[in-house]
Amino acid sequence: MTFAGQFLVIQVIRGQTMNEHLDKITGPHQGQPLLLAGEPLESAKAAMIMMHGRGATAEDILMLADEFKQPGFAYLAPQAAGNSWYPNSFLAPIASNEPGLSSGLAVIASLLEQLIQAGISSERTMILGFSQGACLSLEFVARNARRYGGVAGLSGGLIGPEGTPRNGSGSLAGTPVFLGCSDIDPHIPKARVQETAEVLQRLGGDVTMRLYPRMGHTVNRDELRSVQAMMSALLLN
Numbered sequence: 739m740t741f742a743g744q745f746l747v748i749q750v751i752r753g754q755t756m757n758e759h760l761d762k763i764t765g766p767h768q769g770q771p772l773l774l775a776g777e778p779l780e781s782a783k784a785a786m787i788m789m790h791g792r793g794a795t796a797e798d799i800l801m802l803a804d805e806f807k808q809p810g811f812a813y814l815a816p817q818a819a820g821n822s823w824y825p826n827s828f829l830a831p832i833a834s835n836e837p838g839l840s841s842g843l844a845v846i847a848s849l850l851e852q853l854i855q856a857g858i859s860s861e862r863t864m865i866l867g868f869s870q871g872a873c874l875s876l877e878f879v880a881r882n883a884r885r886y887g888g889v890a891g892l893s894g895g896l897i898g899p900e901g902t903p904r905n906g907s908g909s910l911a912g913t914p915v916f917l918g919c920s921d922i923d924p925h926i927p928k929a930r931v932q933e934t935a936e937v938l939q940r941l942g943g944d945v946t947m948r949l950y951p952r953m954g955h956t957v958n959r960d961e962l963r964s965v966q967a968m969m970s971a972l973l974l975n
Contacts, residue, residue, distance in 0.1 A: 749774040765841025766819040772849075773800050773815040779856040782812035784887055784972050786864040787849050789842075789871030790815065791893075792822045799868060805962050808969045812858070816845050828873040828897045829930070839874075839897065846878045864888040864972065866965065868957060869925065873897050876934055879915075883908035883941045888968040889915045892957050893923055895930035896937060904933075910943040914968050917945065918961040920953035 750773055773796045776782070790799035796815035803813045823842040824835035832839065846865065853863055864887045867875035872894020879889050880896055883906050894917075896904065915938050919931045928949060935947040950958060 765837050765844060767816070767823065767838070767841040767845050770817045770819055771796065773797060773817070774813065775800055775803055775815075776811045776813040777809070779812050779853070779858065782858060783810040784862045784864070784969070785812045785814060785853050785858045786866055786969070787846060787853075787875075788813055788815040789823070789846070789865070789867035789875050790818065790821075791867075791869030791871050794868075794871075795821060799866075799871065802866075802957075802962075806966050806969060808966060808973075810973050811969060814849055814853075816849065818842065823870050823874050827925075828870065828895065829899055829927075832898050832902070835897070839877075842874045843878050843881070846875065847882070860887070861885050862887050862972065864890065864968065866890040866892070867894060868892045869894060869955065876917075876938070879910070879913075879943075880904065880906045880934075880937055880941065882906075883910050885909075885911040886913045887972045888965075889913060889938075889943070890961075890965050890968065891915070891917045891934070892961055893919045893926050893955055895919075895926055895934040904937045906937075906941055908941070910938065910941045913943050914971070915943040915945040916961070916964050916968060917947040918958075918964065919949060920955065921949040921951055923953075923955055925955055 788799045796817040800815040824838035826834050865875045872891040876891045877897040919926050921928050935945050939945045
């Protein structure tokens, strides 16, 4: 997935986090580059954590910021080790995707903590992911339910085989959640997207799910417009 990004200024933080105490977290994805773009953190009104898909890069997902054209946002895109957050299908037994899965979830947690320390609360932070990054993002939100600025899972779903318990506590407290996917996606079964919507609704999310007829494993314009609308609404609040 590539988008023209000639107007995007990217800052790369290599081999470190924005906060030294978080280096105590260990795993394959800790110590990987973090790409920053958009508004500087000290002046940003909101932030978006952007999680790339399998075989892609942080720079790839960050190019979506050019499509959103939303001033006031700081964008943070972490890089997965080996360009993959976990080795197997998201439908495989959870243990088979460790330690990458837990390490990736810890990356999101650490970025949220760092944003809070920079003065941007979780209520002002959106989490967006595509494909494997969407699965990781949605799994994080289900395990760590609280009010977020918004959640966008583009071609993804909750992680684990059929029958995985979904007993998360906490409340999304009305967090806007957008789930977009093809109805025939070769990697993401429609039933898993529907289950994800049900779980996040049960956790208190304000969920919008759209299944696009015969779309490929990609991002379409309607999805981009939906995310843009979430971003605009967050800035107005």
